[in-house]
Amino acid sequence: MPYKTVLYSESNSIATITLNRADKRNAISYELIDDLTAALSQAAGSTAQIVILTGAGSAFCAGMDLENLKQLLGRTPEENLQDSTRMAGLFRALYDFPKPTIAAVNGAAIAGGTGLATLCDFTLAVPDAKFGYTEVRIGFVPGIVSSYLIANIGEKRARDLLLTGRLFGAEEAHRLGLVNEIVSPDRLMQCALELAAQLMENSPTSLRTTKALLSSYSKEQLDRQVKEAVKQNAAIRQTPDFKEGIGSFLEKRKPKWTGKL
Secondary structure (H helix, E strand, O other), X not given: OOOOOEEEEEEOOEEEEEEOOHHHOOOEOHHHHHHHHHHHHHHHOOOOOEEEEEEOOOOOEOOEOHHHHHHHOOOOHHHHXXXXXXXXXXXXXXXXXXXXXXXXXXXXXXXXXXXXXXXXXXXXXXXXXXXXXXXXXXXXXOHHXXXXXXXXXXXXXXXXHXXXXXXXXXXXXXXXXXXXXXXXXXXXXXXXXXXXXXXXXXXXXXXXXXXXXXXXXXXXXXXXXXXXXXXXXXXXXXXXXXXXXXXXXXXXXXXXXXXXX
């Protein structure tokens, strides 16, 4: 199946999905959300046992596409809710994916890119990789990813990252447990393939069953939290601070917050 914003390939029972907007640092567009969701569905229904997710060029995923950010300012509440639901669906599809997933983080993974990188079962990153839940810096809410982050690193550390919106490197991500291993750029894909080969020595049935079991533990809580997160993610877009945050970001100036709801 052809995609416009991702590359999909299968070899030796491994499906590799590459975010393929190198000229945009693989920024998340509406089209990329749809393509990646469809590619994951294709991999789920294929004979591939493992999925590797990576990015083309020098970045893994630099957050939301600038053109899409501009469009957010003119969308209706209903459209904003639909957009948030689509993004939440992609994150959930990756988190609940029935087969083991490996993120090979080849560069910056910012905002939604951090979500994509860390929702995989295994995350390998190059030393220069950068991460950050930067939504609050532009008047947004990192709601959809927050539940997953708390489950990964605990509430206190999650509050630090979500409320400061600061960038952090691969070493800190590794200490926090968001990255499994830091590997050199020339070894990144080889290490991902080696990990995939190790996983394929196990029973595919056992792997799928174990993943389903792990997902079931948090299903009810995630359903409830993500539903609320989608609502808040859409609602924040109607506030003056969101409009100011997006405007200042696009105009490359310091925002002038009002704090009004």
